Amino acid sequence: NAGVTQTPKFQVLKTGQSMTLQCAQDMNHNSMYWYRQDPGMGLRLIYYSASEGTTDKGEVPNGYNVSRLNKREFSLRLESAAPSQTSVYFCASSEGGGPRRIGYTFGSGTRLTVV
Amino acid sequence: DAKTTQPPSMDCAEGRAANLPCNHSTISGNEYVYWYRQIHSQGPQYIIHGLKNNETNEMASLIITEDRKSSTLILPHATLRDTAVYYCIVTTGGGNKLTFGTGTQLKVEL
Numbered sequence: 001n002a003g004v005t006q007t008p009k010f011q012v013l014k015t016g017q018s019m020t021l022q023c024a025q026d027m028n029h030n031s032m033y034w035y036r037q038d039p040g041m042g043l044r045l046i047y048y049s050a051s052e053g054t055t056d057k058g059e060v061p062n063g064y065n066v067s068r069l070n071k072r073e074f075s076l077r078l079e080s081a082a083p084s085q086t087s088v089y090f091c092a093s094s095e096g097g098g099p100r101r102i103g104y105t106f107g108s109g110t111r112l113t114v115v
Numbered sequence: 116d117a118k119t120t121q122p123p124s125m126d127c128a129e130g131r132a133a134n135l136p137c138n139h140s141t142i143s144g145n146e147y148v149y150w151y152r153q154i155h156s157q158g159p160q161y162i163i164h165g166l167k168n169n170e171t172n173e174m175a176s177l178i179i180t181e182d183r184k185s186s187t188l189i190l191p192h193a194t195l196r197d198t199a200v201y202y203c204i205v206t207t208g209g210g211n212k213l214t215f216g217t218g219t220q221l222k223v224e225l
Contacts, residue, residue: 004158033212042202042215043159058212090158103149104213106158 002026006091006107013081013114021076021110023091031096032074033058033104034066036087043090049074050096081114088112119203124220127197133190135219137203140184145207148179150188152199153218159202162188193223 007022025032030051035043035058045058047066055066063085065077074093078085091107120138127133139148149164163170163177165186170177176189190197202218 035215040217042217043213045212045214048212059214088156092158103151103161103164104159106160108158109156 003105004091004093004107006089006110008110009108010111011113013078013112015082015114017081018077018079019081020078021089021091021112022073023075023107024073025091025093025105026072027093027105028071029093029095029105030071031094032068033092033094034064034074034076035090035092036060036085037090037109038087046076046089081112083114086112086114119205119216121201121203121216121219123217124222127190127193127221127223129194129223129225130192133193133197133221133223135188135190135201135203135221136185137188138185139203139205142183142205146205147207148177148183148186149204149206149213150175150177151202151204151213151215152197153202154196154199159215162201193221195223195225197221198223 004025033048034046037043044060046064049055049068052071067075089110092104094104147164147166150162151159153159163172163175165177179186200218200220202215204213
């Protein structure tokens with residue numbers, strides 16, 4: 001099973017450029033999430049989608065937009081990248097709707113550098 | 116979601132049990148305790164979760180105190196591959212958003 005797949009794995013952007021981070025899960029999960037992790041810190045929630053067709057802001061949504069394209073895919077867009085958005089981005093999914101035995105499944109991350 | 120407090124770092128000898136504590140004194144009745152770990156710079160990995168009873172799976176055991184204000188994750192025979200940051204998270208359910216703190220850096224040594 002692929003689980004949660006993120007693309008690309010690495011990216012370097014110039015300030016002001018835009019890009020979309022892609023995330024897809026093959027576990028038929030209802031909920032999907034985007035987190036960022038800065039060096040030495042825990043993960044912070046950017047946006048999440050509790051179910052197909054819904055999205056909500058997390059702790060640090062400024063500078064980002066998301067699209068829940070279908071049940072499998074949840075993309076994160078940086079419209080005008082800034083150096084402060086240099087981070088590792090993790091996508092995750094879960095069955096949603098209450099406690100589940102396996103919790104969240106995370107992707108392997110996208111390492112983004114904005115210069 | 117309730118806030119958690121974990122020690123920033125711990126050491127453990129390989130083959131010995133690693134006991135990672137977590138305080139969650141403001142936990143409410145419908146909140147579960149979840150444990151995740153993050154090895155190096157990989158994505159976090161789910162370990163175990165519980166409400167009020169002790170839980171065990173193939174990876175670890177979770178001991179929750181009777182008043183539910185604290186818990187301990189136990190890795191019964193730690194190996195070098197268990198070196199990771201361990202996060203204790205309290206939340207109302209697996210489908211709800213998780214709030215990560217800075218966790219405990221566990222270092223397993225020979």
